[in-house]
Every structure is written in C-alpha cells, then in structure tokens.
Amino acid sequence: MSKPDLNLLLTLDVLLAEGNVARAAQRLQLSPSAMSRALARLRATTGDPLLVRAGRGLVPTPRALALREQVSQLLHDAQVVLSPADALDLAHLQQVFTLRVRDGFVENYGAALLAHIAQQAPRVRLRFIAKPDKDSTPLRDGSVDLELGVPGDSMGPEVRVQGLFRDRFVGVVRPGHPLCSDDITPARYAACGHVYISRRAQTRGAIDDTLDTLGLQRDIVTIVSDFSAALALVRATDLIATVPEHYTSALRRGLHTFTLPPQLATPPFSIAMCWHPRLDADPAQRWLRGCVRAVCGRE
Template structure:
C-alpha cells in the first residue's frame, strides 16, 4: 500500500479555506500553475474534484465541505505537536515526580528541596523511594523520574548524569565514645559497622587500608547508612560514611577526619534521555542541583551531562 503524502494535508487545508487557487498559491508562496498541479494531485488522491467552477469562481463539493473542518483540525494539531513546548507555568503545574535515592540523601537534602519545590510549584508532589541497587531499569521503564548515586560501570550507557557534589569519607562515633582522637591505631583497634553490600563486603575503605597493612574489624553489617548510624549512636562501634550525604543522619554524634587517605566520590543526578527536554523535569533537575550546592563544592560548571 502506497503511503500517503502528508504534505498534501497542508495544501488541502489552504485550498479549502481559501476556495481559490490564486489565493491559496499566494498563501503557500507557490505559482498559480504549481498550485493547479497540487489541486490535480489532491483530486486524484481523494477521487473527488473538491473545487468546481461556478461562474468566475470555484465552489466546494460536498466531499470538500465534509473534509474542511477535519483537515483544519488535523493541521492545527500537527502544528501544535511540532511547536516548541510552551513556557512552563510552575504555579499551575500539577505533577508527581519519583526520586530514587540512597538513605541519607532525603534526610540531608529533602527538607530544602521540598521547601523550594513547594514555593515555586505548589501542585508538584515529590515521592522518594529507596535505592537498593544501581540497576538502570526503573529509569528506563519510567517508574522513576530521576535518581542520585555514584556513576559506575553498571549504569546504562544511555543514562544522563549530572554531577551534584563531591563527597569524602569520615569516621563517626557516638558523642561520649572513649576515642577522643581518631588515630590510625585507634581506628584499626576499634570495632566497625559497615553497609551490607550485594557483592563482597570489601569496599573503598578496605582498599585504602590494605596498602597500610590495616584490616578493620567489621563486627556488624547493616542495610544502609540510617541503620549504621543508629547502631553507632548507642554503641562503641565506628562507622565510616560519606560526610555530606549523611549530614542529616549524624546529629549528636562525633565526626573525625580519617587518619589515612581515601579517594572521594562524586554524587550525580541520573535520568533517562527521553526526559532531557521536558520543561518540568529540567526545572526539577535545576532545583536538585541548587539544593545540593553544585557550584559551592568545587565541581565544574556543567549543568547537563557531566
């Protein structure tokens, strides 16, 4: 079956609206002869003369009258579809966004993000869900609008990433802990609580300790930073956690710099490319970026796609 030439819709719309080959030609910036040929092609396509001579002018056939409104609506809809998106009306925006984050992010950045969003777009609802893994599936299938995390090899190659902030690890103990100075000896002698991993228990901290001949005693493993720090707050355990990411979880605890060098991490905002140009999604990305203080923490000014 031959595919229809959709460009003929515009020609048909103008011809039926003008009822004149000459006026239609002028409106479409064609010569009268080119417009006559276009009308001939439409007659052949539709099997109807469309416009017939009546005295010195042309009048529409019943088929043309039947098509006139439908054609105008189709052309109007197509033009609206191909126009750039309207300016975003935040006050009138009614939409829900799902953000997938590791625990600690909501406690640290959530209150300010909620305040900022409510102030600009009171009809927007935020839904925070836990991030148990780095699988990009929820971003691909649309069940999650965006998520935060450290970009790794398991992230889908098409996923967009925007750096939010640089973080570094610190040691955390309860306020009245016997350790008053976190030396390498005190750190290695202590009992530690860490985050349970899906793979091996070893992580960047253990990798940094290995060349020093130090192996920490991971006495307890818990499901996330909230559980890790809850255990620390009521025991003599030591936790090693990212400083900025867990700021909202460490109230009332004592934080020490680590007595050895550990590489920091960059926490990024992740989303699927189909949402790149969505005005509301772009606005929310800007809100998250502003709340996380991207520029204030030494990252390059790369608003899209770090």
C-alpha cells in the same frame, strides 16, 4: 497501501479557504500550473472533485465542505506538535515526580527540597523510592524521573549525569567514645569494633585493603545495608561507622565525627543526579533538576 502525502493537507486547506486556484497558488508561492497539478492529486487521493466550476469561479463540493473544518484542525494540531513547548505554568503544574535515592537523601535534603518546590509549584508531589543498586533500568523504562547518588559503571552510556557535590568518607562514634580525644592513628582506628555498610553483603572495602598494607586489620562486628541502621548502632554502642560526610550530615546529628587518618583517606567522590536523555528538553523535568541543583548542589 501507499502513504498519503501530508503536504497535500496544507494545499487543501488553502484551496478551500481561497476557492480560487490562482489566489491559492500566490498564497503558497507556487505557480498556477503547480497548484492545478496539486488539486488534481487531491482529487485523485480523496476520490472527490472537491472544487467544481460555477460560472467564473469554483465552489466546494459537499465532501470539501465536510473536510474544511477537519483539515484546519489537523493543521493546527500539527503546528502545536512541531512548535516549542509552552512556558511552564508552575502555579498550575500537577505532576508526581519519582526520585530514586539512597538512604540518607530524604533525611538530609528532603524537607528543603519539598519546601523549595512547594514555593514555586504547590501542586507538584515527589515520590521517593529506595535505590538498592546502580542499575539504570528504572531510568530507561520511565518508572523513575531522576536518580541521585554515586553513578555506577553499570549505568547505561546514554544516561545523562550531572554532579551535585563532592563528598568524602569520615568516621563516626558516639559522644564519649575513646576516639573522641587525642589523635586518631590507623592502629587506634583498626583496634575498635566496626559496623560495615554494604548493600551487596560484602565484608570488606578499600579501607581494609589499605589497612592490609599497613599490617593492620579492623574488627568488623556487624554488616548492615544502609547508613541509618549503621548510625543507630553507633549511637548505642562503641562501634565505629565510616560514612559519607555531606550525604549523612542530618543522620549524624548528635554524634562525634572525625577525619580519617591520612593513610586511610580515600579519594573524594561525586554525588550526582542522573536522568534519561528523553527527558532532556521536557520543561517540567528541567525545572525539577534545577530545584535539585538549588537545594543539593555544591559544585
């Protein structure tokens, strides 16, 4: 079956409104002969004469009268689809946004982000889900609106990434720990017990490689998968945790934080928000990203 020429809808709408080939042609900036040919195509397509002569004018057939309102609505709907989206009505926006985040984000930024959003769009709700890996499948399949964290190499090339702030690793111990006083050297750092954080159950990282070059090795007493667990252990033991400074600021409240020795300092890294390009132009999604930038952004 051949596909219908949808341009004929506009022609039919004007013909039915004018009831006159010459006037319809003038309105569409066509010649009368071109409009007559268009009417012939409409008659062949619909299987109905649509407009028939009555005296010096044309009158619509019953089929034409039945189509008039339907054609007008179809054209209106098409104009809506092909027009820019209406301005976002935040006061009445009802939507649930899903954010995929690592532990520490909600503790650090959740309350401020909820307050910022509630002030503008009180009916909007946020759903935070855990980010156990850097797989971008949830962004691609639409189950997640926005992902926050350190972008990974496994993230699809089409995913949009925008940096929020730069972060660095710092050491954390309980108040009164021996490392709370005096200069911290690589040897003093390595001599203490450590809690290591790894979502993939790894047993060492970049700091361990650097310690190797200095002839040192730290004692990793335990391995956990998230910052919250690591810092809970630090509060109750003499263990050291090495965590991102800004990302864990709320979790570290009441603990002693120290700068890593220069020999062990790793390059700063970016915390970013990531989204799928199909959400680029959506007004509600753009507003959500603006809210996250306002609350979390430091770059």
